Amino acid sequence: MRGSHHYEAILKDLDENLISVTTANEALAVLLRAEVAVVLVDVCMPDLDGFQLVQMIREHPRFKDIAVIFVSAVLSSDFDRIKGYEFGAVDYVSVPVVPEILRAKVRVFIELHRKARELEQTAMGLEQIVAERTAELEESTAQLKRREEQLSQALEAANMGTWRHDLGSQLSTADADLNAILGLERAETSCPTAEWFARIHEEDVEAVAESWRRAVSERGRYEAEIRFKKVDGSIRWLREQGKYVPGPNGALGYLTGLALDITERRQAEEARNLLIEELNHRVKNMLAMVQSIAVQSLTDESQKERFLPRIQALATGHNLLTRTHWKGASLVGILHALFKPYGIDKSRMQLVGEDIILSSRDSITVSLAVHEMLTNSVKYGAYAHKLGAVAMRWLVDAPEDRPILRLSWRESGFSCAPPAKTGFGTKLLKSLAAQPGGTFSCDFSQEGVHCELAFPLEKVS
Template sequence: MDKVNILLIDDQPAKLLSYEVILEELGENLIKANSPHEALNLLLKTDNVAVVLIDVVMPQIDGFQLAAMIREHPRFQKLAMIFVSAVQIADTDHLRGYEIGAVDYVAVPVVPEVLRAKVRVFIELYRKTRQLEALNADLEARVAARTAELEAQTEQFRRSEQRRSIALTAGEMGSWEVDVASGNIEWDEGPYRIFDVDRASFTPTVERVEAMMHPDDREKNSLATVVASGQDRFQLEFRIIRPSGEVRWCYGAGVIARDGDGTAVRVIGVTVDITERKRAEERQLVLAREVDHRAKNMLAVVLSVLRLTKAKSTPDFVSTVEGRIHALAATHNLLSATRWQGASLGQIVEEELAPYRTDHRERIEAGGPAAMLLPATAQAVALALHELATNAAKYGALSTEGGHLRLVWTIDDKALVLEWTETGGPDAAEPTSLGFGLSIVRSSIEAQFRGGVLYDWRPGGLHVRLSIPRAQIVGASAAEKPAPAAAREAGSKRGGSLAGRRLLMVEDEVLVGMMARKILEELGATVLGPYGRLADGIAAAKSERFDGALLDFNLAGELADPLADLLVARGVPFVFITGYQRDSIDRRYANIPVLSKPLEADSLERVLVSLLEPPRRRAIEA
């Protein structure tokens, strides 16, 4: 089978490169154009072009204008065109694109599998259309020699083929044809299914179909209104009411055939049930509002931590704030994994105690029944446990060689009770006033949830009893003990663990890049960047010498896949730094380390040292 040509049009070389990487496995010829002028020249010189990929936003001439210019040429009136857009496209722009002749839209960041699937469909449609044209040419030659009776059958066949072609273009959902004079409608199986009526008992007419439209949509979408508009093509969205009373959303598109006087004779089109799409849009709107709400709440919490944290020096302040933010971030990750339904108490406990298990594994005991905490409760408990653990490491049982920490919890009909017991450490003398950390524990449990906090200052260590109303628990079951997390590497290697290393950093968040660069330079590394754009990162990767790299997975709306693939191909070790969950990253990068934002200095150091240390890798030469 001969290869077809796919024309890629974009003024940004980096995007063209990413499209080329995504589509090369289709095995077709890929032609690239950096400007509308170059694209038009290539179209005129090239035959067998099946699909055109057009960037909506380009200088001088945008994608819509270029598509209109292409459509004006007789050779390209049926050419499949897909718009690629990195900005939100309004409904009017969608309508404008479809009127020009666009067949689909693809949003940035591009999902490789989706883009390949869309292009593959139109390539197959192109080939089948060419085959159909050849068959039609042969059929017309035969029809010319046939009798008048066969000519009538040929006309019926032509109309059937026209309806089928439109239905295929619209998604193969349901096609129809209206005789304007009589008001009779011919349906295929699709509309019967969409309207949920029986072919044997329901005869479609304009009057009957319009009677099933929602009253608020009926007049503006009636056949009379569409015909009177003077347009030859139309697209509509409307609601219908099924015989059962169920309301469904539909999309309708069609063409109006007129006689020599301009009078509408026939209307041919398709109807698609878009109810699920409308529901998805509604869910997306609700989700956007919820994300905005949660983001503002989290920012408020972070701001409060910053305002209320006190320290004797700047390094102490940074360390304290970093620990508290990390506690919130760890709980946020647990909640994200359950889509904010709740977080496991056992996992929260393990997250907060994991940093101390390296040096104190045998001296820390924790366990209790499985319990899923509500989101707000999970965050408060995580912060409270973080403060207690920090206090134990600085002043309590974990600050001495012989100290022991035991954390157990129980659940009864009224409450979840956590018992924090330190033994073998310094005597715990009751202070005249609680410090900020222990004040957080009391405030988060008592004020926020009407729970109870009891401090018992004992010889050998502090005992704390936290009581949380059972209403704050999503579920409780048999006993669980949190599985030990991988022990963190003991001791910091700050001051030279990355000495002599050259690291490429590609990160579009300025503050995150600055913080990461500062940490890496403190570890002795030389940092190239940070580069904020994918194209700049790729250029640096091709021209600079470096030992490893740090990549943000999403760079101003562009996925870092092309750069990651380049590094993998050249054997350069790298790590992703991202706010996404691990399962949001392509599976082909399953072996690449992922660090979640906000970055933790110790974790960053540990991952990079493990990635770069023996056998020592030679610096990659461009």
Template sequence: MSEHEKVNILLVDDQPAKLLAYEVILKELNENLVVATSGREALEYLLKNEVAVILVDVCMPELDGFELAGMIREHPRFQKTAMIFISAIQVSDIDRLRGYEMGAVDYVPVPVIPEVLRAKIKVFAELYRKTRQLERFNAELEDRVRARTAELEASTAQLRESEQRRSLAIAAGKMGSWDWDWVNGDWMWDEGQYHIFGVDPESFEVTPANVQALLHPDDVGELRKAMAQFNKGVTSYEAEFRVRRPDGTICWCVGTAAATLDKGGRVVRVSGVTVDITERKLAEQRQNLLAREVDHRAKNALALAQSIVRLTRGESVKAYIRAVEGRINALARVHTILSLSSWQGAEIGKLVDEELAPYSISDQVTFSGSEIQLEPATAQTLALALHELVTNSAKYGALSTLAGRLSVKWENREDFLDLAWEENGGPPVKKPASRGFGTRSVIASVESQLGGKAEFDWRSEGLICRLKVPLNGHFAASAREPQHAAMLDKAMPSRASRSADA
């Protein structure tokens, strides 16, 4: 309802002349004047319309003014409607009290003074109009409040959802965030930060002393350095550091912090993010270790190849090439076996099988033994020794004839590989006057390289060779492998004094 909108004023009296007089008096108010000649007619109108003021005669047939007022007040919509009684008779104080109890707001005696009646009606009409305006404003305000509340709830839900997504992203990225009130010393950690430091949010109190206690002693200086930088006016800082969790594990982190300064340039707040980079650090360490391992193995392989090329001899160029190729192939075969195990080692049975594979199609060769895992360096050196034994047997021993037989057996005896190489049925064997290259190579490989023992028994019916190789690391591979060529050189006589292979 606007300020100038007309209101309804209901005039109730059983005498038309009085109603006409009231209309004349109240016409100047410029409101909607509605007349009713009985209480029943007045009730019918009220049920269908809003009324600002009811001017009712006390003395009416059927329903008098008091009874009509009581019925009006029983209706929820008209419990606060202003009612003014007009009485042509002198009413007592008891009558007035009864009228007020029925909801009357005022009494107007007869004869009516036009100015007084207009003034009273005008006051209640304006009050009704202002009340309706206030109700409308309240309704609009409530609508706005509801709309604003809905917006805030939606915004809060979005913020909560965003925070959940941020928390999930931080958790997935192994990140944590924190905030430090530089002035008051108050800290705020999120769940990710507690998780990175491995502490319980319910029991751990975030203080500089408690945080420092979780840092690796060698990295505490970074914290002090960061604080010193902030005191100098630096607004951002980044550093890597280690966290010693209460369970003893070490966590590598990278922290980024930013400072908020006041107008005087003093730090008032520091906020930051911590990222768990442990996996990255471990990957870097594994990569560095792998690079060193590759370099180490490449040098060892080159050293072995160098010694093979330098020490191999042959009666002709073709014989020399065949001998070198055979030894290089033996080295390649053991490398294949080691690569399949990610260079964790090689099983002795696979080495023997690879070296004897060309002769395993017949019944000339038998081999057996327990499953023994060899270190990579031991496997490489032992493979070359087996290759020399197979080559010598194929040239001069049991594998040089179809009637020859070869048996290879091995077992683990007190952390030593005990391998027995036994030949039978081949050409008659005589003990050589001097050791040939193959024999010297086996001895050099087993004894100089592996710290073991190589024994040869030149029986007439066939060679027996026993190799004893330590399995528990008596000779560290890392210390001996690069010296392979030098050891072979030392174990072998000069080229001029070498005799033919035994």
């Protein structure tokens, strides 16, 4: 502005970018194209006075925060200073100007401008960070809500619900899905744990309490199958699975987990067990009837000896399968059941092999096969001689993932010649091995009898 070269000389030591103009229009043009920290305005100018220029500057939104310092050689009264401040000036300097004071004032406002810009940039950065974090939080919240909805839908579809038992406060919480299963209002509820136990069937309360105690003491998992009493008096079977979560600083924690409605499964199991018991009863009656008819119909004692023990072997295998509802039978259990009626001294009997569970079909096969070899041993072989003994070994082979049971039956302590003809027992053993992968062989020598039987095993479900 007027006398601007003089002010440049004073301010050049600030090492800042100084722009000098002589008219108000030039000043406005500079402000529009450059970022200005401080404006020094002479009150008296050729086109506009300084007050009018500052008023125009303040009316523009971009320039409202620029520091303006009036410099005047003629208007220096208090009234003029007040007028300058009213128009938006931050300071009013009278001529003659003290260079050090002017430099100090300009330096302060430049620093204020820079700090303001830094704060503005920082604020913008913080706003951006806040906006990004807010967007992330909103997306995370939306995902969590979607997952909660998916979990709720999955639990409802699977007929499952969640529960929590706080051992410190003795409060139990069930979610809406679990309450719906129990015939209650579909909403999350809490009740005293004693009230929760009151809903459990009397015969299951102690087992549940013991399972809780074990989970707490072992800091581990909890599971149980429980009957719950609905409001209408009907029973729902639930399978509960969860774990114990310890509290802070050794305080009591809580048990939490899932409950699955298994009522239909338990009802189906009960119906199946009832049917199996009925079938077992009928099969036993049928075998007893066959034995009775055989006794009355077969006049030849040798025929009775061949037929009736085999029926008894079938009955033995059937009884073992009945105990497991025909899910399978233990190989060792079958062997002990077959040897027991003969009262054979254990020193004369060696059973070597790892116990396995056989399917119902394979259990009958093993029962018939061992019965044949044991009967022959009692009549003609090792157990018909005082020093005779039997060693039975077995193992499971799995060539190409197809398990095959290999049985070895070795009788010792007597001399044995091959039979003159093939008996019914040998034919039966050969027929049991007559399937893919099955084999049967029997050797007779001065040292006794050695039979090998192998057949493929069914998968036990």
